[in-house]
Amino acid sequence: MSGNNLIKKGLVVAVILLFFSVGVVPSTGLFNDDTTPPVTTISFDPPEPDGITLYVGGSGAGNYTKIQDAIDDANDGDTVFVFDDSSPYYENVMVDKSISLIGENKETTIIDG
Secondary structure (H helix, E strand, O other): HHHHHHHHHHHHHHHHHHHHHHHHHHHHHHHHHHHHHOOOOOOOOOOOOOOHHHHOOOOOOOOOOOOOHHHHHHOOOOOEEEEEOOOEEOOOOOOOOOOEEEEEEOOOOOOOO
16 A cells, blocks of 8 residues: 555645646746847937137127127027126016027026016
């Protein structure tokens, strides 16, 4: 009788191993490194202004004292650069052309209109 028990135990172990091996073998195919999706890189480089730079404030000869005066004299593609030494600038500005309006420092160059 002990021989029959040994055979039964061997069959039980074989059946258990069979169930585990059936569950493990197909799952290894799910983690294939060759199936990673392609990576698309998108970069954005803002275009450089085509025109000239007009300066507001600062100490340069010919610099504007009012932002709107510089905007009015600017053409499409120009840059109006505003120094923060005369900030805050107490004026309303209207930009009706394609220009870059840049402040010297985002924390201290202030337009209060």
